[in-house]
Amino acid sequence: MVHCRILGHRYRFSTEGETMTWRCQRGCGAAGSKRYPTAADADRYAAAFDREDSADLGRRAPLVGLLPLRVVRAVRALRGRRAND
Missing domain, CATH: 1.20.5 (Single alpha-helices involved in coiled-coils or other helix-helix interfaces)
Incomplete structure (x- = not known):
């Protein structure tokens, strides 16, 4: 997708138990996941990463x-x- 090549991906983070997953909001197909020791750790990291920097x-x-x-x-x-x- 051209937007992602020029501007970079816009990842959105979510959790499924101990696994944090991410996908590009623009729909280019870029995605991934990482497993953490606890669900609380995964939630904490997903919340930290899933924010806009406009502030x-x-x-x-x-x-x-x-x-x-x-x-x-x-x-x-x-x-x-x-x-x-």
Whole structure:
């Protein structure tokens, strides 16, 4: 699928007992699984991996597209450190 080749896969994670499974949301067929010692471990990892990073936009921004946002955050952090000194 072209979207996955250009933008990367968009995995969604779920659990079935001790097994965490993932599939590409775009339907390209990319999938996998991993078995953990307990179902609680599998649930914990699936919950951690199955989230959108839109809340962190700018903190871990790509260098090219969102560089201005990354620079603004860095400048604000620097100013905050200087004010606290």
